[in-house]
Amino acid sequence: MHDISEYPSIEADVIVVGAGFAGITAARELKMAGKSVALLEARSRLGGRSLSKPLGDGKVAELGCEFYGQAGTISHRAAQSVGIKTAKVYDTGYRLIDDGGTMRPWKGMAPKVSAATLLDFGQAALRIERMRREVPQDAPWEAPHATRWDSETMWSWTQRNVRTKGGRALMRLMIEAGMAAAPADVSLLHVLNYSNGTGGFRAMTQITGGTLENRFVGGSHNLAMTLAKTVDDETYLNAEVRSITHSGEHVRVRGAGFEAVGRWVVMAVPVPLAGRIEYDPPLPEHRDHVSQRMTMGAAIKYLALYDEPFWRAEGFTGHVISHSSPVRATVDSSPPDGTPGVLTGFVTGPPARQVAKLPAGERRALVLRELERFFGPRAGKPYDLLEQNWMAEPYTRGCYHAYAPPGLYTEYGPALKQPVGRIHWAGAESVPHEFGSMSGAIYSGRRVATEIIGRETGEDPGRPLVTQKTAVPVEEPTR
Ligand SMILES: Cc1cc2nc3c(=O)[nH]c(=O)nc-3n(C[C@H](O)[C@H](O)[C@H](O)COP(=O)(O)OP(=O)(O)OC[C@H]3O[C@@H](n4cnc5c(N)ncnc54)[C@H](O)[C@@H]3O)c2cc1C
Known part of the structure; x- marks a missing residue:
């Protein structure tokens, strides 16, 4: 690993911005496929949201x-x-549910709350399970009822479908604890897609089976560091990227006191932060709106x-x-x-x-x-x-991940990962698959490497990258 202050000028085939799971994976895969890479990380450490x-x-x-x-x-x-x-x-042993100030121990499938609450919540959760199964993992915006489901928030759906105070409180808890978001801020379609990635709606907050x-x-940070060993010599710390020029055959990636020139750039930073970087020419409006609207x-x-x-x-x-x-x-x-x-x-x-x-x-x-x-x-x-x-944290600005408000998936979904010229988008938020997770980030890093290799060789960019040396198996995710 290097400190960027000693490397004012860098050249590589691919410049990867951000060294969380996504950027590390992209850099590894590209290196293993024979590309030269430079992995630029703003912080003085690797791993992003793992710590x-x-x-x-x-x-x-x-x-x-x-x-x-x-x-x-x-x-x-x-x-x-x-x-x-x-x-x-x-x-x-016993789990506990804090039911409005009363601590109730419980075991088994359902927390110890009133029968009416349990029935109400259980029926709503079942309905969500049925709906999420209709949402395609690769393209939630293509679900049969995508427009309807993306036109309302989790809160409005709950108001119509959950009758009891207790049932509504449990629904709110699922979103606030499971997704670190307010139900009123999140699209129903996003929740359905997210719970596909977690293996089910209830699984979002469960230990066994969840x-x-x-x-x-x-620790997961150790996993990130171990994966990053492959690209140790290609990694530059304290390298906050502030601007990207991406016309012609090259990209120029700049920060305070350094410039990295490559043929491609992988942006592997959280979507809202990617929107704060200056692009020349500016990003098309659909991509800019994605970063404006994801929170x-x-x-x-x-x-x-x-x-x-x-x-x-x-x-x-x-x-x-x-x-x-x-x-x-x-x-x-x-x-x-x-x-x-x-x-x-x-x-x-x-x-x-x-x-x-x-x-x-x-x-x-x-x-x-x-x-x-x-x-x-x-x-x-x-x-x-x-x-x-x-x-x-200035280089994260929230967690666990970004979330989509109503309308984002159906209006702009494909833009989450659609390259803009020589800029390719990775990161846990760039994939519907296991959205917002470590797995999603790793998956996106592999996808983006596949895209770039595909464009360089003129092959179908959708084909999975398979190299003899690929250390991370490349099969499709199992959930
Ligand atoms: C408290 C918490 C709990 C979580 N729990 C889980 C969990 O249990 N399971 C799970 O699967 N996921 C969990 N997540 C989510 C998971 O951490 C993320 O989805 C995943 O790590 C994201 O990886 P990433 O590479 O896409 O992004 P990040 O890890 O955010 O990496 C982006 C990198 O880009 C860098 N960067 C930002 N701006 C710039 C810039 N301008 N120039 C250069 N570099 C820049 C950042 O410093 C960072 O290193 C949790 C997250 C948090 C914070």
Whole structure:
């Protein structure tokens, strides 16, 4: 890895902007296919939305992305290809639902809420399951009822289809905890597509059988770093890209004190941030509108560290869901050997926007108070409480991912990944497949490499790239 300050002028076949999972994968695939690449990263570290804090003995607390669902997803296969082990998230015992201030333990399929709420929510969730199956993974805008589903928000659909107060609160919780967005901001079609990527609507917030089921031993940041080893010599840090000139046969990518010239550029930064870069000639209006209208979600991740995961001995999994607390969910994120005890708290959606405005001391007191309410006095006294506010990060500006408001998919969907001249778009938000996830990001990096190789060789750009040396398997995703 290099510091860009020592390399004012770079030349490569492909300039890749952004070294998260998408950019790292694109650079790897292109290098393995024989292209010269330069991977430009604004931060002084790699990995983008993956970030870990070491806890000693190779253990980590994960401040960014962490979980994946079924074995066989793209991120799981990527980890296997570089020898990174995976572990199940602890899910033994009682989960808790915070039902308007009352903590109710539950096991099995459904949380312990009133029969009317359960029936109401269950029927709505079933309807969503049926609708999402009609949404094609590659092109949600081609779903039979795409226009109708993309003309309303998740909130308006809930108002019409969910009758009870409790049922509506649960629907809101699903979107706020599962997507870090407000139901009133998100297109119904987007929710359907997103839940296709998570293996189902209910799976969005579940551990066993859901997207929170598995983790990478050593953390997802370790996975990103391991994948990036292949392009270590091609990576430049502290390289914030500010402008791209893309006329003629070349692209010129510039930042403070450097210029990188190539034949192609891969933009692998979050969609809203891609819109802040200056393009010459300017981007066509459809692409510009995509970056104007996509919004990053709102989430602050808290990690409370204890000598041991004391909640396990008391019969709890550590998993809480709450529609009344700003801490919308907690998960037991302790390392696989259970030491130290780590409780992850997610403050997401509208509460995250409010909590972020509080002074640091008040935020901390609020989160500890809520943990204590969930798990008793010991939970309020961790030996450390880590906080990561992704909305405040200049090179991310929110998480877990961007979301689509009504109209975006049906009006501009294909523009998410359609190249503009020599600019190709990667990133977790550039693919409907496993949208917004580590897997989606890796998938997009491979797709973009395929596109560029296809254009260079004049072959069909849609054909998957298969090289002998490709380390990440290239089959289509399984969910
Ligand atoms: C708290 C949190 C929890 C999450 N949980 C999960 C989870 O459990 N499972 C899951 O699958 N996903 C999860 N996600 C989402 C997942 O992290 C992302 O979808 C994925 O990592 C995105 O990868 P990416 O490469 O597309 O983008 P990023 O990781 O955002 O990478 C983009 C890179 O571009 C760089 N950059 C930005 N602007 C510029 C510029 N102008 N010039 C140069 N470089 C620039 C950034 O610094 C960054 O390194 C979570 C995310 C967060 C933050």
